[in-house]
Structures are given as structure tokens and as C-alpha cells.
Amino acid sequence: MPRGPHWFHRRIRGYGCRLTLPRQRILEVLSRSSKHLSAEEISHRVHQVYPAIGLTTVYRTLEMLISGAMVMKFDFGDGRTRYELIKDQGALISHHHLICRVCLKIIDCAEFTGYERGYLESIKKKLSKKYKFEIREHQTRFYGVCEKCKKEVTDYAKR
Amino acid sequence: MPRGPHWFHRRIRGYGCRLTLPRQRILEVLSRSSKHLSAEEISHRVHQVYPAIGLTTVYRTLEMLISGAMVMKFDFGDGRTRYELIKDQGALISHHHLICRVCLKIIDCAEFTGYERGYLESIKKKLSKKYKFEIREHQTRFYGVCEKCKKEVTDYAKR
DNA sequence: ATTGGTAATGAAAACCATTTTCAATAAGGA
DNA sequence: TCCTTATTGAAAATGGTTTTCATTACCAAT
Ligand SMILES: [Mn+2]
Ligand SMILES: [Mn+2]
Ligand SMILES: [Zn+2]
Ligand SMILES: [Zn+2]
Numbered sequence: 001m002p003r004g005p006h007w008f009h010r011r012i013r014g015y016g017c018r019l020t021l022p023r024q025r026i027l028e029v030l031s032r033s034s035k036h037l038s039a040e041e042i043s044h045r046v047h048q049v050y051p052a053i054g055l056t057t058v059y060r061t062l063e064m065l066i067s068g069a070m071v072m073k074f075d076f077g078d079g080r081t082r083y084e085l086i087k088d089q090g091a092l093i094s095h096h097h098l099i100c101r102v103c104l105k106i107i108d109c110a111e112f113t114g115y116e117r118g119y120l121e122s123i124k125k126k127l128s129k130k131y132k133f134e135i136r137e138h139q140t141r142f143y144g145v146c147e148k149c150k151k152e153v154t155d156y157a158k159r
Numbered sequence: 160m161p162r163g164p165h166w167f168h169r170r171i172r173g174y175g176c177r178l179t180l181p182r183q184r185i186l187e188v189l190s191r192s193s194k195h196l197s198a199e200e201i202s203h204r205v206h207q208v209y210p211a212i213g214l215t216t217v218y219r220t221l222e223m224l225i226s227g228a229m230v231m232k233f234d235f236g237d238g239r240t241r242y243e244l245i246k247d248q249g250a251l252i253s254h255h256h257l258i259c260r261v262c263l264k265i266i267d268c269a270e271f272t273g274y275e276r277g278y279l280e281s282i283k284k285k286l287s288k289k290y291k292f293e294i295r296e297h298q299t300r301f302y303g304v305c306e307k308c309k310k311e312v313t314d315y316a317k318r
Numbered sequence: 319a320t321t322g323g324t325a326a327t328g329a330a331a332a333c334c335a336t337t338t339t340c341a342a343t344a345a346g347g348a
Numbered sequence: 349t350c351c352t353t354a355t356t357g358a359a360a361a362t363g364g365t366t367t368t369c370a371t372t373a374c375c376a377a378t
Contacts, residue, residue, distance in 0.1 A: 038364090057327055073236070119278040131257055133303055142286060147290065216357070219337095
């Protein structure tokens with residue numbers, strides 16, 4: 001997969017879509033920003049460099065990027081959908097998160113792919129056979145309490 | 160955990176909540192129905208035996224049951240939140256789904272808990288240490304194509 | 319370069335699941 | 349039975365996302 005600057009240009013054209021200014025700006029924001037942005041956050045950031053952008057266009061562009069497997073969509077339960085640029089193919093196949101129940105912070109964790117592989121292949125094989133279900137991707141969510149929130153609870157208990 | 164009929168009565172009272180008719184009816188629907196119902200589906204089913212029920216009450220009751228760890232809430236991306244009664248404690252700690260990308264059907268899979276345990280304990284320990292994150296529960300989603308939809312695609316290709 | 323067909327855009331309105339408001343009701347301790 | 353107050357249901361509000369539609373601007377063909 002080509003990873004140079006503006007690698008997504010040819011990608012978009014390859015899907016038969018037009019390479020417009022709004023789309024370029026949105027992709028730039030996605031590739032530069034921290035992860036798991038909402039449509040409104042993306043719109044706000046793009047607005048600083050391209051004020052004419054409409055929130056509608058952000059939503060539409062994101063859907064196009066999703067159908068082109070360039071962006072993933074998540075709902076972590078805070079009332080807004082969140083989006084993340086796919087940096088490498090592996091992230092599309094397996095993508096995992098730590099989610100803090102207190103502050104709703106999301107931590108990406110991609111590291112355990114090595115050990116994971118054997119385990120998951122076995123599980124997938126088992127499930128595929130049992131349910132005759134063709135598994136394409138998977139993601140695990142670990143819910144709990146992040147370091148900061150744990151500390152705050154401790155501090156509170158001390159008073 | 161007590162599992163007799165109406166085991167949830169004492170459970171609700173135990174949380175200092177009143178045991179009302181709407182709440183009993185909602186719990187009966189949840190315990191009898193198929194899984195992953197939306198608020199509206201629950202409201203509709205309760206309505207058949209208790210017509211006065213309001214959708215608002217369904218939402219409020221579900222939130223109460225969630226805070227009492229009797230119900231789990233999921234968002235599979237079809238525009239409505241889905242709810243499921245927790246039948247056993249294990250389901251709360253680890254809960255897994257097969258999700259069809261074509262028809263959005265959800266299949267519960269709880270079976271691989273035995274093998275899973277060793278793998279996941281190791282992963283959890285690793286992640287907890289690395290991110291100083293206290294993991295309470297986890298859930299895995301396997302996305303793909305279900306048996307029925309696979310068949311339909313094949314049939315379509317044959318024509 | 320210029321042109322023309324049409325995909326893409328943005329403002330406004332519509333949509334719709336969920337939440338809030340508030341007066342009426344009923345659970346359950348005294 | 350009485351009384352306090354948690355709970356309820358209808359209606360209205362909320363807010364993220366989608367639809368509508370007239371305008372704009374890609375870009376392939378000229
Ligand atoms: Mn992520
Ligand atoms: Mn389930
Ligand atoms: Zn936190
Ligand atoms: Zn299917």
C-alpha cells in the first residue's frame with residue numbers, strides 16, 4: 001500500500017471518485033490528528049484551514065472513505081460516532097481498545113498481534129465451522145478504569 | 160446468584176428501587192424474548208400485556224437495570240441501541256458476538272470461555288501493566304458474512 | 319485552454335432515537 | 349390506612365445524522 005504524502009489521492013480516484021478540496025482537507029486532518037474524532041471535531045479542525053466546509057460534507061466524505069476501506073467507524077456509547085484513519089491493513093483486520101468507564105477515554109492497543117494470532121485463528125476456525133459464518137475482521141474492547149481515573153478515586157477516598 | 164422465578168424482584172428492591180408493574184413486565188419480556196432487543200421492540204412486546212406502558216418508562220427501566228448490572232447495552236451500528244438481560248455473571252465479564260455485515264444479524268457466542276481464559280488473562284495482565292489500566296470486562300466482535308447471506312451471494316452469482 | 323456533463327457541495331429542513339419536563343399516580347414504610 | 353416521594357406517561361425538547369435541492373467545480377473529452 002503506497003504511503004507517501006497524498007497516497008490517498010490515487011486511492012480515491014481509483015474508486016472512481018473526484019478528488020475535491022474538501023476531501024483532501026478532511027484526509028489531512030484525519031492523518032494528522034489524534035484518533036477517534038467525531039464528525040463535528042473533524043469539521044471544526046478542517047474549518048480552520050477551509051472555512052467553507054459543511055458538516056454534511058464531512059459526513060458524506062467519511063462514508064465514502066469507509067466504503068473505500070480507508071476509515072473505520074466506532075460507537076463507544078458517548079452519543080457520537082467516531083472515526084479513525086486506517087494506517088495499516090492489520091488495523092482493519094483486528095483492532096482493539098481500552099475504554100475507561102469513568103472518563104470515556106479510548107486507548108488504541110495494537111501490540112499483542114503476535115501472540116494473538118494463534119489464539120484467534122483457532123477461535124475463528126471453531127466459530128466459522130460451528131456457525132458457518134465467514135469471519136472477516138474482529139475487534140476486542142476492554143472496559144475498565146484508566147490510570148488517571150483510578151488515581152482520582154483513590155484521592156477521593158483518602159479525604 | 161438466585162435464579163428462581165422473579166429472582167429479580169429482590170434484586171431490584173435490594174437496590175432501593177420500587178418494584179412496579181411496568182418494571183416487572185419489562186423484565187418478563189427481556190427474560191422470555193430473543194436477544195438484543197431495541198427499546199421500541201421491548202415497548203411493543205410489553206404493550207401486548209400492559210398497554211399503558213410508555214416508551215419513556217422502557218428507556219428509564221433499562222438504564223436502571225444496567226446500573227444494577229442486570230442488563231447489557233450494545234450498539235451494533237444499526238441506529239438503535241440494543242439490550243440484553245444478563246443471564247449469568249460470565250456474560251457480564253466476557254461477551255462476544257458474530258455480526259453479519261450484510262443483514263446485521265447478531266449471533267451470541269459464549270462457548271469458547273474455557274480456552275479463552277488463559278489467553279485473555281495473559282493479554283489482560285500485559286495491557287493492565289503497560290497502560291496501568293484496570294480491566295473489568297471485555298467483549299469481542301467478529302464481523303463477517305452469515306450462512307444465509309453467503310448462500311444468497313452465491314445464488315446471485317450463479318445467475 | 320475551453321467546454322459540458324455530472325458528481326460533489328453546503329444551507330436548510332427533515333428525521334428519529336433518546337432525553338427532559340412536569341403534573342398525575344402508586345409503591346411501600348410508618 | 350396514610351403519607352412521602354419515587355415512578356410514570358404524554359408531550360415537548362434535544363441533538364446527532366440524513367435528506368433535499370439549487371449551486372458549484374471536478375475532470376474527461378474536445
Ligand atoms: Mn482505534
Ligand atoms: Mn449478546
Ligand atoms: Zn478514565
Ligand atoms: Zn447475514
